[in-house]
Amino acid sequence: MTVPFSLVGIDHVVFLVDDMPKALRFYHEVLGCRPGYSYPALGMEQVWCGAALLVLWDVTHPGGNKARPPVSGGRNVDHICIATGPFEHDALRAHLARHGVAIEREALHGGARGMGHSFYVRDPFGNTIEIKGPAEYPDGRG
Known part of the structure; x- marks a missing residue:
């Protein structure tokens, strides 16, 4: 299948917030x-x-009225993965703890850059953020 454009990557993701x-x-x-x-x-x-x-869109603001989900609606995004450079795992754990951010899960699995270590946290509005370090195996194989 041919499309009239080439994919470059993610431009933006919109999160609905209320503060x-x-x-x-x-x-x-x-x-x-x-x-x-x-x-x-x-x-x-x-x-x-x-x-x-x-993009952070405040649903309590009058300008965010059209972003407000319907009463019967649920989430429409499971999570966003943020790719990072190298980091010390213990330093990231300490940083998150200082900010009162709980780590929900840690995992080693594949992504766009190959196999790497991920930390899953939630922002203050319940959105899941995956913080993913660089590939430990650049070709994606163990």
């Missing part, structure tokens, strides 16, 4: 994201996560 200051603290202080574009009329802030953007 923007709390969201920005988590994404800046815990994950180290840098400020991105701001859309105050929409109740939306974007943060840089490497070369991609995470």
